[in-house]
Amino acid sequence: MKLKLNINNRFYNTNIDGDESLLDVLRNIGFKSVKKGCDTGTCGVCSVLINGKPTLSCQFLAARAPGHKILTVEGLGKKADKIVDVIVNEGADQCGYCGPALVLTTYAMKKELKNPTIEKINHYLAGNLCRCSGYEGQLRGIKKYMGVK
């Protein structure tokens, strides 16, 4: 089926099968920041923002995507820099495979959380699994970005 997708504020015409996930379609178009990790919507590395909300693209049918605004890290551009900096300054990026999704989700969290605390941050990001860092370093960085002591 033919689709017109709004990705990072640009329209893309694409031809897909009805059962394809948004994850596969995004990667096929060339948005390689969106990663495949677990196939069951558990690990969070495929997260993108749909209308500003963090969404697991492996669990989202591409056929449902027209009419929605899809944002990947590629589209965040320079807006990602502050988040990226606080993470790399702690050395908490490690293998980086969960990184783009973490950056995107953190960006959405900053907009959504009114009075952030450590507990709220950890809750918001709980679906973004990381196997390398032990999370402490990511938290040290993200706390700074969120303005939490």
Added chain:
Amino acid sequence: MMKFKEVKHSIPKVDGRGLLKGKSAYTDDLAVESALIIKLLRSPYAFAKIKSISTKKALKVEGVECILTYKDVPRIPITRAGQSYPEPSPKDKFILDNYVRYVGDEVAIIAGTTDKVVDDAMKLIVVDYEILEPVLDFEKAIGHKSIIHPEKEIYTMFPMGLDAKNNVACSYMDTMIVGDVDKQMKESEVTIEQRYFTNAQQQVPLEPHTSTAFIDVQGRLNIITSTQNPYHTRRIIGEALGKPQRDIRIYKPRIGGGFGAKQQVHNDLFTAIVTLKTGKPSKCFYTRQEVQENTFTRHEMRFDIRLGADKEGNLEAFDMQLLSNTGAYGEHALTTFMVAGSKLLPMYNKAKHLRFEGKVVYTNRCSAGAYRGYGALQANFAVESAMRELAEKLNMDPTELRLKNCIKEGETSPVFKVMGEGGEGIAQVMESCKLDYCIKRGRKLIKWDKKYPSKQIAPNKIRSVGTAIAMQGSGIPLLDMGAAVLKLNDGGFFNLLMGATDLGTGSDTVLSQIAAEAIGVPVDRIVITSSDTDTTPFDVGAYASSTTFVSGNAARKAGLNMRAKLIEEAAKALKAVHKDDIIFEDCTFKSKFGGESITLNELSQGLYHKFGADMKQLIASGSNTSPKSPPPFMAAFVEIEIDTETGQIDILEYVAVVDCGTTINPNLAKIQVEGGILQGIGMAMWEDVRYSKDGKMLSNNLMKYKIPNRKDVKKITVEFAESYDPAGPYGAKSVGEIGIDTPLAAIANAIYNAVGVRIRSVPLTPEKILMAIANQNK
């Protein structure tokens, strides 16, 4: 304290910003669009013989390019372990075989133009199996009537006790014996004799194993792969396919985590053979289910520990009998086993009567292989639990018992000489060992004296503390070798070519810092490439806690060689200045007597454009292997809160004090420890590899196999001891594995300190704890 300009500084990882901003960097990002998709038809049975297999119908599916069965692949026994040659693992695996030895073993390789084509074809392959009785319980493997490896061709490259007709992959007996353990056990005033079990664990790198292959313009097989060791992979692929290594190139891009999972060769075998057969690019991206079911787990182990001490707590006898489960194939069977002894026995070097022996058995389960901390972690659970049990009998504080018996700076242990990894070891004295400091410092950080053993904080809630200590190694002495090449460029910067493999650890950054320190330039003058078998020098790869220590020393040597060459050329350029009188500072060469100077940039321009007959390329290299493997040490302390009505445990804080020598990049070292600790806590608490009665893995996705999320542990605190090991690059020892070793025992000990029950198997589930409390109250 030594002063350094580049090392011992926390700089961001050289690739960090690019990775977080989603640059194409991993294997799947780099595969060509036209690559054939490869999937595997896998065995539904734990043990069976293929009576017949027909691919006729499947081959008719439009878009199918090739289907390979055991009849179509070379019958050459290999090991997929990814170790140095000759490998210390049995050569007991064919690319495909007419026997399938666990649920998921490969039956056929299918390649086609799309996922759907391959899926359709897979359904049309007809296999007739003769179902055999599987061996699923590793304690019943020896002498079982089913023989898992009846094939004649399998062999080992040196004697390791392979006894296939009894399902024994290797055995290690009558060798690691010092003194007379049995006699001493009778004479010691206080003794402990207990059995402990550790379950398998999954590495769970978030990037699934991925491989893509193509033939280049010189007709050579190129493989881009998520590997921890490109050079071993090249050799193994060559061996498996009967092809000269000359015709194979392995390129490692960025890797999305490994932890040992990517030391072994998995889907490279399939992309290699499909691309060779079809001449077309191919790609194999494992599903998470395949990563769980069909790559390797940690070895399941059973320990029988005996400790003997006098009444003052001086350890006299230390006996460890081990049974290890290698699953269907024997990758890392021997070495994982030996590490269990070699990383624990020397830590308590006061005991004079030592023994370590046992066997590694085959079962019809997922193969076991490399996983961070292998052997050492399992043994740590057994020994550090037993030490707490001994402390109880002695009525002694567990930290005091450890301080009394642990190895100290300047000391040694006979074990270093007797056993290494796969064979004899090499004697060594601890030139750096701050373990006693780590214990004392950790005790303070957790407030042990206030909190030990426990405190009731509500009618059903108890808080308690527990401890465990650990040692690792830094590479395998005189076996692991790493090399580095530095090339000066026009523009005054350097390419650092490393065979060492950054799999997300930050080694590219750490090695760049070391090379920069050695040359005497800022780290931004270094551009690192790792690793590519065509262009970077040899390195064993990223395993056995080797990269910073082994490859780091290679980078240091290459840097010192480059510095010497630069100074020599600068002396020539500055005419009449002897090279010994040259000062190289701030990227500028000058005479110590003053006068003219030349910048590094000017020197490089001269060497490549202006010096006429003196023009030349500056290249320096360094290789390193070490007779020493200085152990890093760690003392761990955990505070937990336990709900006595539900058995639920909350980890309130995990404190680690680590001696890893100089931290080349303190931030990255800290993350290594924190990440290791959380993986260890995962195994201690939740990560449970479970099988059905028929041997099918149940915990085959991340919903059923729970790795920790960021809410699971309240706080991890890591500190480093001030330490310097003269054998390491700028004093560094390894830090990659030490973090993962202690949580099993530390938490089990904290549970004991809270409720007085001893759980001798992991994971430490609420069910086990409640049952133990119930039994205690009977």
